[in-house]
Amino acid sequence: MTKDKNGASRRQFLTSAAALGAGAVAAGAARAAAPDPLITEVQPWASGFGDPVDAHPYGTPIRFEDDVIRRNVEWLTADTISSINFTPIHALDGTITPQGCAFERHHSGAIELAKPDFRLMINGLVDRPLVFTYEDLERFPRENHVYFLECAANTGMEWAGAQLNGAQFTHGMIHNMEYTGVPLRTLLQEAGLDAAGDLADKWIYVEGADASSNGRSIPMDKALDDVLVAFKANGEALRKEHGYPVRLVVPGWEGNMWVKWLRRIEVMDRPVESREETSKYTDVMADGSARKWTWVMDAKSVVTSPSPQSPITHGPGPLVITGMAWSGHGRITRVDVSTDGGKTWQPARLAKDGENKALTRFYLDTDWDGSEMLLQSRAIDETGYVQPTKAQLREVRGLNSVYHNNCIQTWHVTPDGKAENVEVS
Amino acid sequence: MTKDKNGASRRQFLTSAAALGAGAVAAGAARAAAPDPLITEVQPWASGFGDPVDAHPYGTPIRFEDDVIRRNVEWLTADTISSINFTPIHALDGTITPQGCAFERHHSGAIELAKPDFRLMINGLVDRPLVFTYEDLERFPRENHVYFLECAANTGMEWAGAQLNGAQFTHGMIHNMEYTGVPLRTLLQEAGLDAAGDLADKWIYVEGADASSNGRSIPMDKALDDVLVAFKANGEALRKEHGYPVRLVVPGWEGNMWVKWLRRIEVMDRPVESREETSKYTDVMADGSARKWTWVMDAKSVVTSPSPQSPITHGPGPLVITGMAWSGHGRITRVDVSTDGGKTWQPARLAKDGENKALTRFYLDTDWDGSEMLLQSRAIDETGYVQPTKAQLREVRGLNSVYHNNCIQTWHVTPDGKAENVEVS
Numbered sequence: 036m037t038k039d040k041n042g043a044s045r046r047q048f049l050t051s052a053a054a055l056g057a058g059a060v061a062a063g064a065a066r067a068a069a070p071d072p073l074i075t076e077v078q079p080w081a082s083g084f085g086d087p088v089d090a091h092p093y094g095t096p097i098r099f100e101d102d103v104i105r106r107n108v109e110w111l112t113a114d115t116i117s118s119i120n121f122t123p124i125h126a127l128d129g130t131i132t133p134q135g136c137a138f139e140r141h142h143s144g145a146i147e148l149a150k151p152d153f154r155l156m157i158n159g160l161v162d163r164p165l166v167f168t169y170e171d172l173e174r175f176p177r178e179n180h181v182y183f184l185e186c187a188a189n190t191g192m193e194w195a196g197a198q199l200n201g202a203q204f205t206h207g208m209i210h211n212m213e214y215t216g217v218p219l220r221t222l223l224q225e226a227g228l229d230a231a232g233d234l235a236d237k238w239i240y241v242e243g244a245d246a247s248s249n250g251r252s253i254p255m256d257k258a259l260d261d262v263l264v265a266f267k268a269n270g271e272a273l274r275k276e277h278g279y280p281v282r283l284v285v286p287g288w289e290g291n292m293w294v295k296w297l298r299r300i301e302v303m304d305r306p307v308e309s310r311e312e313t314s315k316y317t318d319v320m321a322d323g324s325a326r327k328w329t330w331v332m333d334a335k336s337v338v339t340s341p342s343p344q345s346p347i348t349h350g351p352g353p354l355v356i357t358g359m360a361w362s363g364h365g366r367i368t369r370v371d372v373s374t375d376g377g378k379t380w381q382p383a384r385l386a387k388d389g390e391n392k393a394l395t396r397f398y399l400d401t402d403w404d405g406s407e408m409l410l411q412s413r414a415i416d417e418t419g420y421v422q423p424t425k426a427q428l429r430e431v432r433g434l435n436s437v438y439h440n441n442c443i444q445t446w447h448v449t450p451d452g453k454a455e456n457v458e459v460s
Numbered sequence: 461m462t463k464d465k466n467g468a469s470r471r472q473f474l475t476s477a478a479a480l481g482a483g484a485v486a487a488g489a490a491r492a493a494a495p496d497p498l499i500t501e502v503q504p505w506a507s508g509f510g511d512p513v514d515a516h517p518y519g520t521p522i523r524f525e526d527d528v529i530r531r532n533v534e535w536l537t538a539d540t541i542s543s544i545n546f547t548p549i550h551a552l553d554g555t556i557t558p559q560g561c562a563f564e565r566h567h568s569g570a571i572e573l574a575k576p577d578f579r580l581m582i583n584g585l586v587d588r589p590l591v592f593t594y595e596d597l598e599r600f601p602r603e604n605h606v607y608f609l610e611c612a613a614n615t616g617m618e619w620a621g622a623q624l625n626g627a628q629f630t631h632g633m634i635h636n637m638e639y640t641g642v643p644l645r646t647l648l649q650e651a652g653l654d655a656a657g658d659l660a661d662k663w664i665y666v667e668g669a670d671a672s673s674n675g676r677s678i679p680m681d682k683a684l685d686d687v688l689v690a691f692k693a694n695g696e697a698l699r700k701e702h703g704y705p706v707r708l709v710v711p712g713w714e715g716n717m718w719v720k721w722l723r724r725i726e727v728m729d730r731p732v733e734s735r736e737e738t739s740k741y742t743d744v745m746a747d748g749s750a751r752k753w754t755w756v757m758d759a760k761s762v763v764t765s766p767s768p769q770s771p772i773t774h775g776p777g778p779l780v781i782t783g784m785a786w787s788g789h790g791r792i793t794r795v796d797v798s799t800d801g802g803k804t805w806q807p808a809r810l811a812k813d814g815e816n817k818a819l820t821r822f823y824l825d826t827d828w829d830g831s832e833m834l835l836q837s838r839a840i841d842e843t844g845y846v847q848p849t850k851a852q853l854r855e856v857r858g859l860n861s862v863y864h865n866n867c868i869q870t871w872h873v874t875p876d877g878k879a880e881n882v883e884v885s
Contacts, residue, residue: 073579074591080577080721081669085569087540088701092529093520094560097700099574104517115512127695128640129604131556135519136696144510149524152505154498166499174778176825179554179811215553244506269694270552271561275522276513296505353599386604400601 095135102126105136108204111192116144117247119186120276121207124337125344128357129386130181130211130394134274137210140186140290142247145276148296153244153280155222155264159301160237162227169280172264175217175225180263180286181393183361185209185332187289187316187438193425194436197445197456202342205444205456209361211394214284216265219258223302231302234259240307241283244298251292252306253285257330261286261392264297287363287392288330289438291316321433334422335441336360336370336397336414347452351405356383360395362416367395369415374401376409376445376459377424383412408448409459425458520560527551530561533629536617541569542672544611545701546632549762550769553782554811555606555636555819559699562635565611565715567672570701573721578669578705580647580689584726585662587652594705597689600642600650605688605711606818608786610634610757612714612741612863618850619861622870622881626769630869630881631762634786636819639709641690644683648727656727659684665732666708669723676717677731678710682755686711686817689722712788712817713755714863716741746858759847760866761785761795761822761839772877776830781808785820787841792820794840799826801834801870801884802849808837833873834884850883 088094096103105120112118122138132138139145150169158164186208192198199205223239231237237255242248253262263284266273273279278295285292291311306312318326338358341347347354360367367389371380383397397412414422425442447457513519521528530545537543547563557563564570575594583589614633617623624630648664656662662680667673678687688709691698698704703720710717716736731737731753743751763783766772772779785792792814796805808822822837839847850867872882 071579071591073577074581078577078669080571080573081671081673081723083671084541085566085571085670086700087543088530088545088564088566088570089532089540089543092526094530094562094699094701095518095520096697097572097704099704100697101517103696105513105519107514115514116509118512118514120513128602128692129638129695131638131694133558133694133696135560137519139513141510141513145513146505146510147522148505152498152503154496156499166496170774174774174780176809176823177553177780177782179821213554213556244503245510246506246508248506267553269556269558270554271528271558272521272525274519275511276519279522279524298506349595349599355599355602357602384601396604398601 103136105138106203108199117142119208121203122210123203124207124209124339124359125202125342127339128396130359130396131269132210132212134212134268134271134277137212137277138184138186138208139276140208141245141276142249143245146245146296147275148244148280150280155281155297156299157222157226157302158299159303160231161223161302162230165226167222169266172217172266172281175221177215177217178263179213179215181211181213181390182284182286183209183211183392183394184290184293185361187291187332190440190442190444191437193442194434194440197458200456201344202337202339203344206337208290212268213270214263214265215267216263216284219262219264219283219300222264223258228302236304238303238306240301240303241292241294241297242299243278243294244296248298249291249294249311250307250309251294251311252309253292257285257288287332289316289332292330316438318432318438319435321435323435329439332361332363333439333441334360334362334364334367334414334416334420336412336422337444338372338410338412338446341410341448341452341454342446343454343456346454347403347448349452351403354401354403356399356401356410358397358412360397360412360414361393362414362420363392364420365391365417367414368417370395370397371413371415372399373411373413374408377411377443380413389417405450407450409457410446410448410454411443413443426460528561530563531628533624542567544633546628547635548628549632549634549764549784550627550767552764553821555784555821556694557635557637559637559693559696559702562637562702563609563611563633564701565633566670566701567674568670571670571721572700573669573705575705580706580722581724582647582651582727583724584728585656586648586727587655590651592647594691597642597691597706600646602640602642603688604638604640606636606638606815607709607711608634608636608817608819609715609718610786612716612757615865615867615869616862618867619859619865622883625881627762627764627767628769633715637693638695639688639690640692641688641709644687644689644708644725647689648683653727661729663728663731665726665728666717666719666722667724668703668719669721673723674716674719674736675732675734676719676736677734678717682710682713712757714741714757717755741863743857743863744860746860748860754864757786757788758864758866759785759787759789759792759839759841759845761837761847762869763797763835763837763871766835766873766877766879767871768879768881771879772828772873774877776828779826779828781824781826781835783822783837785822785837785839786818787839787845788817789841789843789845790816791842792839793842795820795822796838796840797824798836798838799833802836802868805838814842830875832875834882835871835873835879836868838868851885
């Protein structure tokens with residue numbers, strides 16, 4: 036398929052790529068058809084030394100990438116001590132999110148908790164209440180898994196209409212990392228669950244060490260399934276703002292349950308119904324009633340480029356449309372892309388087979404005719420679930436919701452290559 | 461198997477993890493058997509605000525991790541303008557290497573090349589010599605792949621004997637990232653290869669834009685196979701020191717061929733025999749003759765913990781031995797671990813099925829009796845190749861080599877948990 040694409044794109048492409056013989060210059064109109072000094076003249080970076088690297092104990096991005104950073108939306112929270120910092124997904128590719136620009140949300144600030152000060156208590160309906168130090172955790176068999184974390188409020192500002200003009204802000208409450216940690220199952224078994232009796236109706240209540248504690252109740256069957264007590268992300272220690280030294284990883288479930296700065300896990304015979312699972316992180320329906328225990332993040336996708344922060348900067352011809360898809364129910368099996376607001380769909384190319392509860396990168400390698408587009412993507416997961424339209428969601432959920440908006444996103448791309456956030460009926 | 465491990469480890473484990481009822485405290489001797497104030501008293505980080513995160517445009521590691529950084533070995537190169545900075549593999553886990561601490565080697569400094577100043581020329585035996593801008597590259601179909609990069613000189617200081625006391629220095633000229641880029645095949649086909657005639661005996665010569673240019677010859681069959689022209693690593697732009705904005709990715713082959721700050725690719729009817737493939741990056745044998753074109757990095761592994769920089773900090777009982785394995789010939793199918801200097805071997809647990817030309821993480825979940833160990837790991841790849849001992853390598857290669865030392869590494873672990881780099885006969 037790549038070969039066909041090359042074949043298809045070549046004819047178009049020569050209009051922009053420079054044919055040396057002809058002396059034309061790459062990327063067309065912007066530069067005159069004179070010889071390109073970047074080719075014909077020796078450049079300073081090719082005739083002198085660059086910079087030493089040893090001076091930088093931990094490398095950071097080159098200054099030209101200074102805009103590829105987490106950003107917040109000031110009106111979203113009352114104070115920066117309880118703020119939300121969005122991943123610049125419009126500027127990323129592939130699937131891994133670097134920790135340095137990975138979404139984070141905190142409720143009472145990011146605390147500085149040293150490993151020697153870390154304690155994890157497991158108590159409640161267990162045979163032996165235990166306290167684990169960081170070093171204790173390192174002595175249990177550990178696993179590696181790549182998982183996405185999505186905040187339940189991701190895209191939540193879009194319920195009432197197209198609000199925020201950029202994929203970073205409409206869909207950037209998400210990241211995807213390779214975690215290393217100990218299965219929670221192992222630690223619960225260490226404490227012993229015989230005292231809990233029938234596990235089918237049991238819960239755990241999980242607290243963080245920060246002042247908010249961000250306590251959440253999790254049913255025992257999930258706790259014993261794929262939950263990790265994680266201490267590394269993308270190979271290195273968790274960042275302070277991601278819960279250093281230890282956080283909970285709850286694959287496929289809303290990010291608020293991935294408790295940071297992990298402190299205590301209590302085995303209980305009922306959920307706690309804490310603030311974070313009653314007045315917050317529940318879904319208020321049209322009739323005012325609230326759906327609760329809506330933990331799983333349904334299949335969702337978004338086109339990250341072109342998008343408002345990543346416009347098309349060239350004329351008609353070959354165009355790579357790309358984005359990401361994910362599902363809390365498992366693997367992404369297909370992503371469709373529409374350029375006409377959902378009237379017609381084309382299957383996108385998945386960069387790799389979808390991985391369980393992890394981001395999947397998709398591409399549509401196309402030839403743009405330069406006319407306007409209503410760009411959409413639609414994810415389908417291994418359960419057969421198809422990402423819904425906003426109209427379909429509103430029909431069921433009304434307009435009172437904040438959380439769990441996994442609707443199809445539309446970007447209106449104009450002939451000048453610019454894109455904006457719009458709704459289509 | 462995890463379950464068994466838990467079962468096996470529990471009996472041991474209770475000697476260290478704290479039983480709340482008993483009021484004993486975790487991690488034994490270091491702390492007295494008095495109530496743990498970290499449990500019984502409200503801590504400052506739980507009773508006040510943490511820090512805001514918004515202030516940091518690009519996040520960096522917490523200060524407690526300040527030692528998890530790239531390090532160089534001053535005597536290795538004449539000047540820092542041509543230096544080598546090693547990955548702190550002793551402190552990492554999982555498989556992804558964060559760019560911020562990922563190995564890099566440069567020959568005339570790291571240059572600062574802005575995207576608008578980037579040009580890639582493809583010339584020589586092609587139908588249409590072309591120059592590509594960065595924007596041009598973004599218009600071709602792109603792929604994502606995780607690959608390891610290992611410098612041919614990794615472990616090269618160990619030929620004559622055990623030299624450097626730390627996995628970071630003996631094996632840290634390596635990293636493993638998810639790359640996004642355009643297959644080189646696509647760009648060569650764009651320029652047209654009919655003019656080259658029979659491709660079986662053709663080569664490409666690749667240059668970087670830095671003063672060293674680091675020119676390397678690559679046979680056409682590899683160029684048309686899996687080589688990428690990459691512009692992203694782990695989702696974000698390449699770092700300056702890794703070749704921003706564009707580098708070559710040559711999966712499984714020695715890192716020196718992964719030309720950074722890519723400038724020119726010439727299709728030729730013979731190799732150039734440049735400095736980097738004659739006086740350097742060839743293997744001097746016992747008789748003084750030099751092996752050349754030894755591009756593929758053979759199967760190799762190393763235990764990263766315990767190791768000299770990552771000693772055992774607890775007494776006998778459950779111990780996680782971990783390390784990484786890789787092969788330039790494809791997938792790692794098995795890793796064995798020995799605690800007695802290679803007399804006996806146990807199969808390690810692979811965290812995931814081995815991926816093509818990418819790092820594989822292995823674990824041995826064991827109970828340490830507190831006695832000394834001669835710790836080794838041995839990688840086996842999909843071709844059936846078994847990582848050799850240093851004696852076996854010396855038998856074939858003598859002691860004159862610098863490059864391509866993929867021998868089995870030995871750490872001598874003493875009862876106090878410290879480890880040092882040793883040789884076993």
